[in-house]
Amino acid sequence: MVALCLGVSAGCGSVASPAAQVTQPPAASPSEMPSPSPSPAPSPSPSPSPSTTHSPAPAPPPPPPPPCPAFTLVHFDARGLGTRNVHVTWFTSGGCAPFRGNIGINAAQGSVPHDDLAIQARSGSVDIPVNDVDGCVSPNSVAVSVVMDLFDGGGHRITPAEAVNQTYVNC
Secondary structure, three states: OOOOOOOOOOOOOOOOOOOOOOOOOOOOOOOOOOOOOOOOOOOOOOOOOOOOOOOOOOOOOOOOOOOOOOOEEEEEEEEEOOEOEEEEEEEEEOOOOOOEEEEEEEEOOOOOOOOOEEEOOOOEEEEEEOOOOOOOOEOOEEEEEEEEEEEOOOOOEEOOOOOEEEEEEEO
16 A cells, blocks of 8 residues: 655655545635636747858859860961062961960071061961071072961960971072
8 A cells, every 4th residue: 555645744754554544635615716827838948059150152163164176277378578588377267375386487408597486376477587598599589498386275286297388588
């Protein structure tokens, strides 16, 4: 049997005998009963703050540049122009900037002392002076080979084997 402790100072916590009687206080009358009052609504608990700081997502990388189209020689020409000058024209298509290269002149016989002319254009024309031409065997002229070596920014090349022209220069 289970003992019931009513908070009376005597005998609380001891086991009751079967003959012990438990008494209850008298019931309160309906007028003495407190009227039910609404229980207060529980206040919302604050949301826990995030433990990590959110930073904006990194910007996506820029798109790759469009592929560099094929670099093609369309036209290359060299002609003797007056006395000791060569007029060179070239036209290319495709490729990517920047463009860099040079134009050189070689005499068929003898030598043509000069520095190669640096160029930085996809297409163009230039007059190149040819001074101190050795080997002027034909009456008043010498055969020269004009070559161009041109690169684009995409790693393509127009080689001297592609861009070669022979002409005569008056000397």
